[in-house]
Amino acid sequence: MSTRQPPANLEAEQALLGAILTNNRVLEKVSDFLRADHFSHPAHSTIYDACQTLVERGHLANPVTLKPYLEHKEELAEVGGARYLAQLVDSVVTIINAEDYGTLIHDLHLRRELIAMGTDLVNEAFQAELDSSAVLQIENAEKRLFELATTGQQDGGPKTFKESLIGAINLAELAHKRDGELSGVPTMLADLDKKLGGLHDSDLLILAGRPSMGKTALATNIAFNAASFFRERAQEGEPAKSVVFFSLEMSSEQLATRILSEQAEVNSHRLRTGDLANEDFDRVLQTATNLHSVPLYIDDTPALSVGAMRTRCRRLARTHGGRENGLGLIVIDYLQLLQGNPGERSDSRVNEVSAITRGMKALAKELNVPVLALSQLSRQVEQREDKRPQLSDLRESGSIEQDADVVMFVYREQYYLERVEPSQRPEETRERFDERHAAWVERSERAHNKAEVIVAKQRHGPIGIVSLFFDGNYTRFGNLQGGEPPPEEY
Structure with a gap:
């Protein structure tokens, strides 16, 4: 033969x-x-x-x-x-x-x-x-096929200034058609959108904070708000887009419970324990029915590698409109729980995190979507009198700070104040203690239900502090107007 x-x-x-x-x-x-x-x-x-x-x-x-x-x-x-x-x-x-x-x-x-x-x-x-399961072999095969498919594509290379200007005008036209709204993906948090201009395609955004600051809650709110926005635009005839949320810490059911609690305005703890009145449960069921069509996908696979995540994003992009418009936003909770690709893992965690952040930035550019990744902060924040985070507090901060287009921190002063109620010191007069306690009460009242998003780095825009409303009962962030949430939203 x-x-x-x-x-x-x-x-x-x-x-x-x-x-x-x-x-x-x-x-x-x-x-x-x-x-x-x-x-x-x-x-x-x-x-x-x-x-x-x-x-x-x-x-x-x-x-x-x-x-x-x-x-x-x-x-x-x-x-x-x-x-x-x-x-x-x-x-x-x-x-x-x-x-x-x-x-x-x-x-x-x-x-x-x-x-x-x-x-x-x-x-x-x-x-x-x-160390080579069938699932891993499939992921590697898909990765090799994608790399082979993109070999030799001529969509790169230098562009004339005219082409770049046309792209800039198209972005401005999109914003103009939306009556001054954003050209990027909106978070629906007005002051944050004003500061960032929305979440822009191909950007890597880092959202960091200490435990209990609400970074997962804020990321969940942003993901759901973006998915709701895409649903509305699709109903108006625009190309369908979706949001994918990689939850490496919480299960998909836990995240869905948070969103359901927020939208139905039912206390999340009562929702989890089943301590609901009949009218509350009916409202939960009605809200769940209304949320079925929201284009939000949750992947709660633990210890996911960057390569596997990229493969799943490509697959989702292909099955929802193609590589250009299938995905609108990728959220990752959180960065330190991701695994490096097999063969790229290092004994040094700093080097491995560097490879992970480079991979996430490459994913943002490859699929032309914003990637919002959550990150932990080091404990040195707790050692300072001013607990507001700064760039040096990022774990493995060198690579994260370098690769990210935007770095934001979530900070809630209320969390710290609740844990440091003053007590009377030895030999302190009652009058002096009452003054200190009154000052603590006043400061606590000012910080009640308030949060800050500190934009510490933005490659294409201003930095600064954005104040938000935070409701712990529903794990919900919202717009802050005159110190109170807007009545039509809350």
């Missing part, structure tokens, strides 16, 4: 190389997507690589200039040495179809890679290893 040969077209490779040697400007048409290893014949790969090197150095690439570099190469000796270069030039009929030859060579390379990948998949599936 004859063995099938991998797909290749030596004539197309010879025609392209001959065209390049005849006119080096042909290289400009194919160099963006065609690499030396895309050629099937080793000699052709060597010649193409040498042509690229000479042209990049500003030299002419032809049989004469290439001869000193290639005459001793074993790959070229097999096809006749330097004389083969002259044969390539002599065989050229036209250089008009050179780009078509390059596209054909690239396509055949992809086919050979697919064949090799299929062979590897079969061999790996037959090998049972403890």
Whole structure:
């Protein structure tokens, strides 16, 4: 039985190389997507690589200039040495179809890679290893397929200033059509949206805070508000988008309970324990029915790797409108619970977190969506008199601060004040104690149901503090108006 040969077209490779040697400007048409290893014949790969090197150095690439570099190469000796270069030039009929030859060579390379990948998949599936489960093999296969599919895509490269201006005008037009609303994804928190301009595509946003500050509650509110916004826009005829929330700490049911408590205005603890009056339970059921169509997805897989998360985001983007408009927002709770990709893990947690943040930023750019990732803060915050976080408080702060486009902190003074009610000191007069206690009460009243979002870094906008309303009964953040929540919302 004859063995099938991998797909290749030596004539197309010879025609392209001959065209390049005849006119080096042909290289400009194919160099963006065609690499030396895309050629099937080793000699052709060597010649193409040498042509690229000479042209990049500003030299002419032809049989004469290439001869000193290639005459001793074993790959070229097999096809006749330097004389083969002259044969390539002599065989050229036209250089008009050179780009078509390059596209054909690239396509055949992809086919050979697919064949090799299929062979590897079969061999790996037959090998049972403890650290390589079937699910991990599937994720790796999907990753390799995606990388292969995007190899040679020509959607990158420099753009003219005119193209960039058109993109900027399109963003401004979108905002203008929304009557001054945001061009980015809105959080529905007016002051925060005003400070950030919404959550912008391809941005990595870090939301950090100490435990019990409400960072998960705020991220949940933002995710739900964004999903509700996308539902409204889809009903108006705009492309459908969705939000995916990766919850590595809480289960999907716990997150859904938080959202249900907030929307139905039922105390979250009573909802969890079942301590509800009949009318409250009826309201919960009605609210749940209304929320069924909200395009919010929750993935509560523990110890998820960046690669697995990227694979799931790509899959969700494809199944909901394609890579350009399937996803509108990705939320990750929280960064330190993510795992590095197999083979990229390091003994140093700082290095591993660096790889994770780079992966999240790459994901934001690849899918062109904002990625909101939660992060822990170090305990050194608790050692200071002023508990407001700062950039140096971020765990593994170097890589997080560097890769993030926006860094925000959640801070609730009320949390700390409730735990430091003053007591009378020895030898302190009653009058002095009453003064201190009255000052504490006044300060506690000012901080009651209030939260701060500290925008400590914003690559494209201002930094500063945004005040929000926080209702612990419903784990809900809202707009603050004159110190009180707006009556129509609360």
